[in-house]
Amino acid sequence: MRPGLRLDFDRGTVVVDTSPDFREQALAALEDGSRVTTPLAGLGRSGFLQSITGRKTPPYEDYLGPIDWAGIQTTYFLTAIVPDSPDQASVRISALEPGVSGVAKLWFDEIELPPGRSIAREFRGYMGPKETERLEAFGGETVHAIDLGWSWVEPLTGFFAWFLKVLYSVVPNYGIAIIILTVLVRVVTAPLTIKQMRSMEKMRALSPKLKEIKDQFPDDRQKQSEKTMALYKTEGVNPLGGCLPMFLQFPVFIGLFYALRSTIQLRQAPFFGWINDLSVPESLFEIPGLGVPFRVLPLIMGATMVLQQRITPMQADPAQAKMMMTVMPVMMTVIFYQFPSGLVLYWMVSNLLAISHQLWIGRALRAKQAS
Numbered sequence: 342m343r344p345g346l347r348l349d350f351d352r353g354t355v356v357v358d359t360s361p362d363f364r365e366q367a368l369a370a371l372e373d374g375s376r377v378t379t380p381l382a383g384l385g386r387s388g389f390l391q392s393i394t395g396r397k398t399p400p401y402e403d404y405l406g407p408i409d410w411a412g413i414q415t416t417y418f419l420t421a422i423v424p425d426s427p428d429q430a431s432v433r434i435s436a437l438e439p440g441v442s443g444v445a446k447l448w449f450d451e452i453e454l455p456p457g458r459s460i461a462r463e464f465r466g467y468m469g470p471k472e473t474e475r476l477e478a479f480g481g482e483t484v485h486a487i488d489l490g491w492s493w494v495e496p497l498t499g500f501f502a503w504f505l506k507v508l509y510s511v512v513p514n515y516g517i518a519i520i521i522l523t524v525l526v527r528v529v530t531a532p533l534t535i536k537q538m539r540s541m542e543k544m545r546a547l548s549p550k551l552k553e554i555k556d557q558f559p560d561d562r563q564k565q566s567e568k569t570m571a572l573y574k575t576e577g578v579n580p581l582g583g584c585l586p587m588f589l590q591f592p593v594f595i596g597l598f599y600a601l602r603s604t605i606q607l608r609q610a611p612f613f614g615w616i617n618d619l620s621v622p623e624s625l626f627e628i629p630g631l632g633v634p635f636r637v638l639p640l641i642m643g644a645t646m647v648l649q650q651r652i653t654p655m656q657a658d659p660a661q662a663k664m665m666m667t668v669m670p671v672m673m674t675v676i677f678y679q680f681p682s683g684l685v686l687y688w689m690v691s692n693l694l695a696i697s698h699q700l701w702i703g704r705a706l707r708a709k710q711a712s
Contacts, residue, residue, distance in 0.1 A: 368445045369421075369486065370411035370432045372404040376485050378414070384443045385436025401435030408432050409482040411447050412467075417605040417620070419471050422447060423481035425463040470605050473502075490599035497596025502604050509606065515619055516612030519601065519683055523690045527698070530593060534695075538702040541653065543578050597687060607683045619683035636678060638685040643674030645692035652699050 366381040379402065408430035412421030424430040429450045436443045454460060467479050476484040489498040501522070508518035527534070550572055558564040572578075601607065608620040616623045616638075624634035650666040677685050 365416045367414055368412075368434045368443055369414045370404055370434070370445070371409040371482050371485050372432070373407050374409075374482075374485075377404055379434050379443070381443065382440055384434075385439030401433050404432045404434070406431050408447065409485075410467075411445050413445075414471075414486055416603070417471055417608050418469065419476075419483065419486045420468045421466070421481075421483055421486065423465045423467070423483065424449070425465075471603070472605055488599065488603050490595060494592055494596050494599065497592060498599040498603070501597050501600035505600060505604060506606065514612065515607055515610040515683065516616065516686060519619070519687050520690050522597070523687050524694065526593060526597065527691065527694045531698075534698060535702060538699055540578070542703055543576070547572065547576060547578060594691075598684065601684050601687055602681070607681070610683075612682070612686070616682050619686070620681050622679055622685075623682040638682055638689055639674050639678045639680070642677055642685055642689040642692060643670050645689060645696060646670035646673055649692055649696050649699070652696065652703070 367378045368381075368384070369376060369378045371377075385400070406429070407427040408424060409427045410421040410423045411430075411432045412419060414420070424447065426449065431448055431450070433446045433448075434443065435446075449462060452460060465479075465481065467476070467481070467483055469475060471487050473484060473487065476486065489495040505515070505518055505522055508521050509515055512518055512521065551569060554565055554568045554572065558568065608618070610619045611617040612619055615625050622634070623636055623638055625637055626635050627633065628635050647666060647670045650670065677688065
């Protein structure tokens with residue numbers, strides 16, 4: 342038997358495959374309206390902080406209800422048992438072999454019965470894809486198995502997931518649908534982006550004067566601050582003007598991230614060429630002697646980040662600027678190297694659009710200043 346999760350209901354066992362489709366296996370339950378998830382990789386193992394403090398991982402975790410459902414889940418699939426009386430149900434999740442296999446046991450509160458009386462319990466089971474329509478039709482709050490992100494971003498995630506399907510109905514290629522969706526999001530958020538970029542360009546124009554203030558008062562931070570704020574006031578520049586639009590766009594990008602991450606329709610959905618599954622990392626070939634896959638999209642994405650950082654106005658010192666232009670792109674490339682190709686495609690296209698927008702705004706402002 343290959344390593345996997347086992348779901349035990351009165352000694353019954355369900356074994357989950359460990360192929361790439363099931364790389365995010367976890368035991369899960371819906372307790373009092375909130376989904377609790379224990380990934381297989383961390384089941385029964387001590388975390389980083391626990392290893393430092395010396396605290397031992399408890400042998401099991403109890404969730405005392407109400408329990409709407411309990412079962413096994415992966416990114417795109419769910420196997421769950423739904424009890425007939427959630428208020429009286431509880432679940433215990435424990436490791437059989439830490440990081441390899443585990444068990445979820447569901448039970449009801451004890452009930453004292455008079456002699457000659459009996460009681461019956463009913464369960465319903467779901468085993469299938471995490472498709473909104475199917476889960477809503479099944480009921481039992483199983484639709485909450487779909488990860489839509491934090492509660493405040495769920496409406497945006499749901500909208501983007503729905504809109505992605507609409508685009509696919511028009512252009513039957515999810516890769517192209519992702520590109521169109523990214524472009525449309527950029528168009529909608531363009532006013533905020535333009536405001537942010539204009540503020541950053543103005544800040545870049547003030548760089549020589551800001552440097553003069555630092556050189557004039559090298560050891561007096563208070564005087565530097567006073568002169569800097571006076572300069573901002575004179576030039577009509579808000580130093581935070583480039584930050585607020587970015588924060589306002591943040592929920593949009595988070596919603597898109599979760600929509601692309603949780604949409605089952607991307608599973609085994611081809612884009613073009615060697616990219617035949619947008620739900621997993623793409624691989625053009627394996628580097629000989631290293632056994633490491635060569636992935637094109639993350640590398641292009643990393644290159645776009647380097648270019649974007651080089652053309653983006655920054656008021657950081659040289660050390661910080663170097664970190665932003667080298668360390669950050671390298672770190673993000675490493676992180677995105679293991680991300681599904683659909684997510685990498687979105688981020689890469691978003692970077693390319695941001696670069697084009699930045700070049701256009703910079704050229705327009707410089708032409709305005711020259712006139």
